[in-house]
Amino acid sequence: MSHKSIRPSRRNFLAGSLLLAPAVARAATTMCARYVGPVTTGSALADNYDPTRTSSLSRTPLRMRDTPPTFQVIIPTWYVTAPSNVANEVPQPGSTALSAAIEWAEGQPLTRIMFAGDAEASVGGGFNLVSDPITNQASNGQQIWIWIQQKNPKGIIYRDRVRGLIDFENGEMWACNIGVDLATNAISSLNAADFRKNTYGSPSPQANQFAFRPLAVVGLTSKPTIALMGASRVVGVGDNYADGSGYIGSMERSIGPNFAYIQTARGSETLTGFAEWGSRRLQLVSYCSHVLEDFGGNDLLHSGSSGSGISALQLAKYKEYFWSGLGKPRNRIFTLTIDPVTNAPANDYWTRTVSQSPVPQQAEFVNFNAWLRDPSQPLEQTTLPPLDGVTVIDTAAVQESAPGSFLWKSLPYGISSFMTYDRASVTATLASATGLNVGDYVAVTATGGGAGVYQIDAKTDSQVQLYGSTYDSTRWSGTGTLYASLCASGSEYGADVADGIHENPTGYQNIKASGVISSGLFQF
Numbered sequence: 154m155s156h157k158s159i160r161p162s163r164r165n166f167l168a169g170s171l172l173l174a175p176a177v178a179r180a181a182t183t184m185c186a187r188y189v190g191p192v193t194t195g196s197a198l199a200d201n202y203d204p205t206r207t208s209s210l211s212r213t214p215l216r217m218r219d220t221p222p223t224f225q226v227i228i229p230t231w232y233v234t235a236p237s238n239v240a241n242e243v244p245q246p247g248s249t250a251l252s253a254a255i256e257w258a259e260g261q262p263l264t265r266i267m268f269a270g271d272a273e274a275s276v277g278g279g280f281n282l283v284s285d286p287i288t289n290q291a292s293n294g295q296q297i298w299i300w301i302q303q304k305n306p307k308g309i310i311y312r313d314r315v316r317g318l319i320d321f322e323n324g325e326m327w328a329c330n331i332g333v334d335l336a337t338n339a340i341s342s343l344n345a346a347d348f349r350k351n352t353y354g355s356p357s358p359q360a361n362q363f364a365f366r367p368l369a370v371v372g373l374t375s376k377p378t379i380a381l382m383g384a385s386r387v388v389g390v391g392d393n394y395a396d397g398s399g400y401i402g403s404m405e406r407s408i409g410p411n412f413a414y415i416q417t418a419r420g421s422e423t424l425t426g427f428a429e430w431g432s433r434r435l436q437l438v439s440y441c442s443h444v445l446e447d448f449g450g451n452d453l454l455h456s457g458s459s460g461s462g463i464s465a466l467q468l469a470k471y472k473e474y475f476w477s478g479l480g481k482p483r484n485r486i487f488t489l490t491i492d493p494v495t496n497a498p499a500n501d502y503w504t505r506t507v508s509q510s511p512v513p514q515q516a517e518f519v520n521f522n523a524w525l526r527d528p529s530q531p532l533e534q535t536t537l538p539p540l541d542g543v544t545v546i547d548t549a550a551v552q553e554s555a556p557g558s559f560l561w562k563s564l565p566y567g568i569s570s571f572m573t574y575d576r577a578s579v580t581a582t583l584a585s586a587t588g589l590n591v592g593d594y595v596a597v598t599a600t601g602g603g604a605g606v607y608q609i610d611a612k613t614d615s616q617v618q619l620y621g622s623t624y625d626s627t628r629w630s631g632t633g634t635l636y637a638s639l640c641a642s643g644s645e646y647g648a649d650v651a652d653g654i655h656e657n658p659t660g661y662q663n664i665k666a667s668g669v670i671s672s673g674l675f676q677f
Contacts, residue, residue: 189371190378190440191413192219193297195399197312197366198388198419198434199232202245204308206329210353211311211365212256212345213299214323214399218413220293221372223286226253226266228301229368230276231433232310233419241419241426242433244278247307251275251282252336256298256345257290259324263300263340264290273336281368281433289372296399298324298345299367302335312364319364320394327363328354369415371440377675379414380438381405382427383447386492387418403489403548404445404670411672415441423455424448424471425463428478443675444479447489448472453517454494462514465521466533476543483542487674490522490549493561506554506562519559522549546670 195215230245252273253266267285268274276282291297303309309329312319319325324345331354333343347353357363381387381404389402400409408414417434427434427448438444449472453462463471476486495509512518524532525545531537554562 187373187375188442190374190376190442191369191415192221192224192372192374192378193217193370193413194405194409195366196369196414197364197416198368199229199310199312199365200234200419201313201363202232202243202308202310203329204246206309207306208302208304208331208354209309209311209327209329209363209365210300210302210331210333210335210348211328212324212326212348213301213364213366214320214325215297215299215367215370216399216409217291217293217295217297218411219372219374219376220291221289221374223288224370224372225286226284226299226370227368227437228253228282228284229280229310229433230282231279233434235421241430244280245305245308245310246278247305248275248277249303249305249309250336252302252334253284254300254335254340254343255287256300258295258297260345263343265340266299279433281436296323299370300335300343301365301367302331303365310365312366314362314364318361318393318395320399321361322394322397323399325364325394326356327365328356329363330354369437369440374413375677377412377443377677378441379404379408379412379675380441380444381408381414381416381418382434382438382444383418383489384422384451385418385420386450387447388416388420390420403447407670407672408445412675418447421451422448423451424468424475425452428471428475438479442677443485443487445487445489445670446475447491448475449521450491450494450518453491453514453521454512462517464533465517465524466535468517468521469524469532469537473538476540483540484544486543488525488543488545490525490545490547491518492549492552493559494518495560506558506560509560511559515559519557522559523557544674546674548670 193215195213228251230249230251231242232245234241234243250273251268254263255266256263264287265272266287268282269285274282311327319327326345326348328348328351333353335343343353381402383403386403389405394401398406398409400406402418405414405416415437417431417437449468452468452471453465455462472488476483476488479486494512496512520532524530524537526547528537528540549559550556552561554560
């Protein structure tokens with residue numbers, strides 16, 4: 154077996170051959186020299202670890218956003234966890250044997266990716282393995298697939314789409330406890346068709362739930378590249394890939410069609426926590442020419458010693474420290490106002506503004522957004538330094554019922570939606586299924602109980618199969634009343650029903666359509 158163990162470097166990057174230094178922040182001028190930055194979409198963090206599974210194989214869809222002569226793939230041996238009193242960028246235990254390949258076009262033979270000239274590299278926990286340069290065969294906008302195999306007797310890391318599904322619309326696949334070896338099997342013997350038949354291993358306890366993606370694919374570029382930073386709304390907790398775009402969350406749908414990015418967001422993240430334990434992700438951010446961040450909501454809700462949130466003034470000061478730490482020029486940094494966070498009755502699903510009730514920290518949210526909108530005004534009678542070039546994108550303005558209300562606007566059909574944990578399928582007979590599509594979300598009442606929000610998994614003219622029930626399917630009487638179809642593309646973003654705090658009822662398609670996050674903002 155071709156195999157090499159690579160020793161770590163002081164920057165947590167392991168390189169089989171020379172990787173150019175990360176991109177330095179560049180001025181927003183009309184010209185930009187080429188620098189090493191991301192050249193694809195589709196990167197993501199690993200966010201879970203399982204000691205009971207010892208191998209995995211993944212196939213990740215990525216889309217090229219430039220045409221570098223060569224590029225390199227970065228694969229982690231660390232993962233992020235939920236906030237706690239310990240560091241949440243956690244090294245993978247033991248030593249991991251990593252190998253990879255590229256599928257340049259759907260169904261084409263794979264091309265092996267090398268690491269220091271070998272097909273497999275053994276890496277200790279806590280590092281980023283960087284491949285040898287790969288001669289690019291893809292055009293701008295072309296979709297490619299990166300295959301990654303990991304073997305570790307102490308367990309594997311992965312991305313858990315616990316309230317959504319992986320991007321099977323674009324051919325993403327994952328299997329564990331595999332019976333093939335990407336490093337030693339004849340590369341011509343491996344193909345997507347067999348992978349899709351579960352020939353290579355178990356698809357997981359929940360099919361289409363787990364994945365393992367590269368941290369980044371980097372190469373020489375002269376285009377703007379974006380580091381996406383934030384928490385659940387940015388990473389797309391509860392969102393799904395059903396619209397086929399390959400993008401989820403509050404930023405990717407606006408950024409991905411135009412620019413390469415590195416996704417560094419993690420659900421439940423706080424800015425105060427990121428400042429303490431986000432060093433590995435900051436290294437990834439340094440590859441990007443621009444930063445788009447949406448930190449702060451969880452700080453106002455949950456941060457601080459009491460667990461009830463910090464003040465708007467404290468958050469503003471933390472933001473200033475954070476922006477300063479990202480380096481100059483500051484006009485490469487973009488921050489968002491915070492979208493509403495409200496409570497609503499379980500049977501209302503945020504359809505009406507009048508039914509919403511504010512969270513206890515509403516005043517802090519309103520004050521913080523007011524300061525972002527006009528930094529020259531004192532915040533809590535304190536005059537803060539000017540933003541000094543940081544650009545504020547007022548996403549809340551297109552979501553609020555009125556300026557500064559911090560309540561969701563009423564929606565013509567609006568109900569919030571979510572993907573649930575058990576994914577049980579049930580069938581409800583509706584008065585009419587006309588005009589509905591697979592992937593739409595509907596709110597249903599049933600005479601036998603089980604009212605809720607569901608996604609259409611299959612349909613006929615008179616019936617729809619509703620996917621994602623949180624209720625026992627035996628409670629269904631077989632009849633129901635349709636309230637509304639939410640989003641024809643199936644890309645509606647979710648609500649955290651478990652704690653009753655709303656994430657986003659309107660879907661970030663509205664932001665994209667309004668041009669609030671516009672590709673024209675990110676220029677040299």
